[in-house]
Every structure is written in C-alpha cells, then in structure tokens.
Amino acid sequence: MGVDNKLMGTVVTGVIGEDVHVVGIKIIERALNDAGFKVNSIGAQVSQEEFIDAVVETNADAIFISSFSGHAAILVRSFRDKCAEAGLGDILLYIGGSLLLKEELWEEVEKKFKGLGMDRVYPPGISPTRVLEDLETDISLRRRVSK
Amino acid sequence: MPNIVIFVDFGSTYTKAVAFDIDEERIIGQGLSESTVSSDIAIGLKSALQQLESNAQQKCTKEATMRLACSSAAGGLRLAVVGLVPNLSLKAGRMAALGAGAKLVENYSFKLNHSEIVQMEQASPDIILLVGGTDGGNEEVIIHNAKMIAGSNTRASVVVAGNKVCADDVTNILESANKYVKVVDNVLVSLDELNVEPSRAAIREVFMNRIVHAKGLDKAGELVDGVIMPTPMAVLRAAEVLAMGSGREDGLGESVIVDVGGATTDIHSIAHGHQKDFGILMKGIAEPFAKRTVEGDLGLRYNALSIVEAAGEVRILRNGVRPESLTELRDKAKYLSEHVETLPTSQIDFRLDNWLARIASEIAMERHAGRLEQIYTTQGPIYKQTGKDLREVRNIIGTGGIFAHSSEPAKILEGALFSNEDPLSLRPQSPEFFVDRRYILYAIGLLAESAPEKAVRIGKRYLERVSRETGSD
Numbered sequence: 001m002g003v004d005n006k007l008m009g010t011v012v013t014g015v016i017g018e019d020v021h022v023v024g025i026k027i028i029e030r031a032l033n034d035a036g037f038k039v040n041s042i043g044a045q046v047s048q049e050e051f052i053d054a055v056v057e058t059n060a061d062a063i064f065i066s067s068f069s070g071h072a073a074i075l076v077r078s079f080r081d082k083c084a085e086a087g088l089g090d091i092l093l094y095i096g097g098s099l100l101l102k103e104e105l106w107e108e109v110e111k112k113f114k115g116l117g118m119d120r121v122y123p124p125g126i127s128p129t130r131v132l133e134d135l136e137t138d139i140s141l142r143r144r145v146s147k
Numbered sequence: 148m149p150n151i152v153i154f155v156d157f158g159s160t161y162t163k164a165v166a167f168d169i170d171e172e173r174i175i176g177q178g179l180s181e182s183t184v185s186s187d188i189a190i191g192l193k194s195a196l197q198q199l200e201s202n203a204q205q206k207c208t209k210e211a212t213m214r215l216a217c218s219s220a221a222g223g224l225r226l227a228v229v230g231l232v233p234n235l236s237l238k239a240g241r242m243a244a245l246g247a248g249a250k251l252v253e254n255y256s257f258k259l260n261h262s263e264i265v266q267m268e269q270a271s272p273d274i275i276l277l278v279g280g281t282d283g284g285n286e287e288v289i290i291h292n293a294k295m296i297a298g299s300n301t302r303a304s305v306v307v308a309g310n311k312v313c314a315d316d317v318t319n320i321l322e323s324a325n326k327y328v329k330v331v332d333n334v335l336v337s338l339d340e341l342n343v344e345p346s347r348a349a350i351r352e353v354f355m356n357r358i359v360h361a362k363g364l365d366k367a368g369e370l371v372d373g374v375i376m377p378t379p380m381a382v383l384r385a386a387e388v389l390a391m392g393s394g395r396e397d398g399l400g401e402s403v404i405v406d407v408g409g410a411t412t413d414i415h416s417i418a419h420g421h422q423k424d425f426g427i428l429m430k431g432i433a434e435p436f437a438k439r440t441v442e443g444d445l446g447l448r449y450n451a452l453s454i455v456e457a458a459g460e461v462r463i464l465r466n467g468v469r470p471e472s473l474t475e476l477r478d479k480a481k482y483l484s485e486h487v488e489t490l491p492t493s494q495i496d497f498r499l500d501n502w503l504a505r506i507a508s509e510i511a512m513e514r515h516a517g518r519l520e521q522i523y524t525t526q527g528p529i530y531k532q533t534g535k536d537l538r539e540v541r542n543i544i545g546t547g548g549i550f551a552h553s554s555e556p557a558k559i560l561e562g563a564l565f566s567n568e569d570p571l572s573l574r575p576q577s578p579e580f581f582v583d584r585r586y587i588l589y590a591i592g593l594l595a596e597s598a599p600e601k602a603v604r605i606g607k608r609y610l611e612r613v614s615r616e617t618g619s620d
Contacts, residue, residue: 010283012338018524020428038283040338045428045522045531054338057235058284069525 014046025066031128062092070101080117096122154590176203231279247350248380280310297324381592390417393599400541420535451483509562546583
C-alpha cells in the first residue's frame with residue numbers, strides 16, 4: 001500500500017436498503033481509493049446495522065451511503081441516532097444518489113437530508129473531486145476538534 | 148521389509164490405531180481400546196497397539212518408521228474467541244478456530260467486562276484467540292481486552308490475530324502479565340479479506356508445543372513420536388487433500404464430510420461455494436474454502452434428546468414418525484441421553500440410531516450450508532446469498548461410529564442433501580456417497596503432512612462408495 005492510510009482516512013461505502021445500483025458508489029470508491037483513503041466497500045442491500053458494524057470494526061471516519069431507489073429519506077431515518085447509540089456520535093455521514101421520487105428543488109432535498117442527520121448530501125452527477133475536497137475538509141476539522 | 152507407519156487417535160472414549168504399509172499403500176492392521184487419559188494415556192494406547200499387532204500378525208510398533216497421533220481427548224482443544232463485532236471479526240475468529248479443530252467454549256464481542264472475565268476463567272480455555280479491528284481499524288477494543296485478559300487468572304495461551312497496528316502493544320500488555328503470547332497476521336485484514344490460515348497454524352503450534360504437555364498427552368512419548376494436531380483438524384486436512392488431490396494424484400473434487408458423533412455433529416466443506424449466478428448478491432464476510440462447523444446440540448448419545456428437540460414436530464413427522472409415536476420417540480431419546488454408554492442391540496435400536504443420525508445430518512448441514520433469500524427491490528425480485536452454495540459439491544463422505552456400523556449409511560447421508568421442501572438452503576444436490584467404514588480419515592489427515600500423494604491414494608482406496616437407494620425420497 002505504500003502510503004500510510006491513516007494520513008487520509010478510512011471510509012465505509014455501500015448502497016443502502018433494497019437497492020442494487022452500485023455504479024455510482026463504485027465511481028466514488030475508485031476516487032477515494034486513488035486519493036489514498038482506505039475504502040471498505042460492503043456492497044449493495046446494506047442495512048443501517050451493517051454500516052455501523054463495519055465502522056466499529058474498521059474505525060472509519062465516514063460512511064458513504066448511496067441510494068437510487070428514491071426511498072432514501074425512509075432508509076436513513078434514525079441512522080444518526082443509531083450511530084450515536086453504537087458510540088459513533090461523530091461519524092461523518094455522506095449520502096448521494098437519486099434520493100427522492102418527487103422532484104424537489106435541490107436546496108430542499110439537501111435541507112431535508114441534513115435534517116435527517118447527514119453531513120453532506122450530493123445529487124446524481126456530482127464530481128468526485130468535490131466530494132474528496134469536502135471529505136478532506138471535514139476530516140481535518142474533526143481531528144482538530146478532537147485534539 | 149515393509150515400511151510401516153502408525154497413526155493414533157486419542158478420542159474421549161476410544162483410542163484408535165491404524166498401521167499402513169506405506170510402500171504398498173494399504174492398511175495392515177487396526178486396533179481399538181478404551182481411552183485412559185484420566186489415569187495414564189499410555190495404558191489404553193498399549194492395548195490398542197496390541198490389538199493392532201495381533202490382527203496385523205506382525206510386530207508393528209517397534210518396526211514403524213513414523214508414529215504420529217492426533218487427539219480430542221481430555222476435553223479436546225478448548226478455545227475462547229474474543230473479538231469485536233459479532234458478525235465480523237468475532238465470526239472470522241470463530242471460523243479460524245473451528246478450522247484448527249478447536250472446541251469453542253466461549254465467545255465474546257466488544258469490550259470485555261469483569262463478569263465475562265470471571266466466566267472465562269471458569270470455562271478455563273486452553274487457548275484464547277484474541278482478535279478485533281481490521282488492519283488500520285479499531286485499536287481501542289483489542290487493547291482493552293488484552294488488559295482485561297492480562298489482569299485475569301487465566302492460564303490460557305493467547306493467540307493474537309487482530310489489528311496489526313496495535314499488535315506490539317497487545318503483546319507487551321499480555322507478556323508483562325506473564326501470559327504466553329503468539330502473534331500472527333490479522334484474521335480479518337479488511338472487511339473483504341478473511342485470512343484464517345495464520346491463526347489456524349498458530350493454534351496448532353500452541354496445541355503441539357504446550358497443550359499436549361499440559362494435558363498429559365505426551366506421556367505416550369515412547370509409543371508415539373508426537374501428538375501433532377487436534378483430531379478435527381486431522382479430519383479437515385483429510386477432507387482437503389481428498390477433495391483437492393496432491394501432486395500427480397487427482398482428488399475427488401469439492402466435498403463435504405458429515406461426522407456424526409456421540410456428543411456433536413461436525414460438517415466439513417471443501418468448496419468455494421461462490422454464488423452460481425451474477426444476479427445473486429453476496430452478503431456477509433467471506434467463508435473459508437475449508438470450513439468446519441460443529442453442532443454442540445446434535446449427538447447420538449449425549450445430545451440424543453436435543454436432536455429431537457432441535458428437529459421439531461414438523462420435521463419429525465416428515466421423517467416417517469407417526470404422531471402417536473412422538474412421546475415414545477422422545478422417551479427413547481431421553482433414555483439414550485441419560486445412558487450414553489448404550490450400544491444398539493436390536494433392530495429397533497439400530498433403526499433409532501440411524502434415524503437420529505439422519506436428522507442430525509440434516510440439521511447440521513442446514514446450519515453449515517449457505518442460504519438464499521428472495522428480496523423485492525424497486526426493480527423486481529432478486530436473491531441474496533449468505534454462506535456457501537454447496538449445491539454442486541461432488542462428494543459427501545460420512546464418518547463416525549454410526550457410519551462404520553450402519554447397514555444403511557446412504558439413508559443418513561440423504562438427510563444432508565438439498566431438499567425441495569427448503570430449496571433456498573444450498574445443500575449438495577446430487578453428490579456421490581462415500582463412507583469411512585474403516586474409520587481412518589484422521590490417519591489420512593496425519594499422513595497428508597508428510598506424504599500427501601500417498602494419503603490421497605490410500606484415502607480413495609479405503610473410502611467405500613455407497614449407492615443411494617432408488618425410490619427413497
């Protein structure tokens with residue numbers, strides 16, 4: 001691996017719920033991996049509990065949730081609370097994809113998911129570079145706070 | 148002069164011995180005696196060897212060029228796994244320990260607390276397998292657990308196979324408390340990389356170098372050169388080499404071994420078990436190519452009643468018992484559990500043992516094999532697979548006393564097969580049936596250490612092929 005993966009951080013990635021669309025998350029996983037993150041991909045059809053288990057074992061900094069079904073608002077309900085319950089109160093939660101069935105203004109969508117405890121919310125077609133920049137900022141901010 | 152090698156299995160009830168003429172690749176004698184581990188293990192061994200020599204009609208013990216043993220006596224290899232997340236590192240640790248032939252006495256996940264330490268001290272494992280955290284992952288829990296173990300009275304050796312980042316700290320914590328520590332590569336390197344071999348090897352090494360002595364199994368020192376692995380590991384090794392072959396000798400192909408004993412039923416599968424269709428989604432951490440599971444509630448004597456209980460009424464009735472006979476069945480099973488030395492004498496006794504063994508095979512195989520689950524997505528139904536798909540496994544091999552003596556071993560093995568009653572349970576669909584009539588699988592596993600090609604040939608020679616009865620099921 002060469003690079004110390006502690007430098008960049010560790011993430012857990014997966015597609016939440018009854019969804020099987022892995023294309024979007026694969027692109028993000030590739031970008032994260034190339035940027036020197038340790039990526040723990042747990043595939044499709046992932047439950048909240050499986051995401052949490054994976055973070056506990058890998059000590060990840062962030063969870064990347066992908067969703068295409070349009071049911072994301074239901075699927076991530078209480079996710080933040082469950083993380084807190086598992087001792088992962090400060091885990092970064094990123095979500096992206098086709099999140100709602102109903103067309104809404106992006107600002108509304110973002111607001112809705114932030115209200116559900118997500119730290120970052122991305123529409124389909126987001127550039128991985130943007131996501132990486134956000135992640136680096138968020139992680140360094142957390143680390144500064146925790147020190 | 149024939150080139151003789153002897154293999155011994157110290158079991159909890161019997162000590163078994165077999166001599167091979169290694170040049171001619173044949174059995175020249177076998178012996179059996181009651182085990183005498185609690186007094187002096189050599190007594191039972193001597194008597195087994197005497198019997199062996201008398202039916203081999205020649206001196207074997209002195210002439211033998213190699214005399215190796217395996218053991219499940221003195222409680223077997225008692226092991227406790229301490230891990231982090233139950234479905235991740237703890238599960239990986241359990242699979243590694245079972246593959247090393249251990250008997251799992253306790254499992255703990257997350258941070259150990261004081262009462263768990265007390266419980267573990269009482270369970271008195273021979274080995275603690277301490278895991279947790281992928282490489283670069285969680286460090287806090289394994290360090291906490293190392294401190295708890297260091298502060299306990301346990302005399303167990305500790306095999307550490309967790310997050311490599313804190314392996315040195317964990318070692319220091321345990322060694323400064325005078326615990327014996329052996330560190331190996333992480334059993335769960337990352338969530339998609341299971342790595343059971345280093346842990347298996349370390350458990351075996353600790354068994355050979357420390358446990359054998361602690362249990363007094365080395366008192367047979369003059370009669371055997373060494374007790375080199377726990378018996379279930381020898382059986383798993385036999386399964387591996389028989390399935391895969393060695394050198395120029397072809398194996399039988401992917402195989403399953405069903406080992407029905409008096410207290411437990413073991414299943415060994417030597418198979419990849421990958422999903423058979425790209426559309427099937429794999430869930431959970433990978434399972435090892437050579438996988439062993441142990442069912443502690445399924446045994447023909449100690450757990451005869453528990454077989455009936457685990458089966459449940461529906462399964463019992465499906466397997467030919469009339470509703471009015473349910474109570475009688477339960478009473479008979481209870482009697483066997485309370486009189487574990489009972490040997491079958493009548494036709495009825497044999498039939499009951501066969502029936503219990505068939506049910507034990509069925510339940511044990513159900514628990515061992517993978518399973519599909521149909522789920523409905525927004526794009527329609529798909530299948531999710533957990534565990535290994537064993538439907539295309541080519542052979543199923545029965546071992547254990549019941550298979551050595553039963554007149555209808557095929558009926559017992561049929562219990563382990565795929566069934567239309569439960570098509571999502573991925574059990575073998577149409578394998579060849581074999582029976583270890585001579586009770587030599589352990590010896591094949593021991594021989595495979597030094598002469599794997601010969602082990603494959605001898606195994607293939609002495610496994611008895613049995614045909615499935617036509618018209619049944």
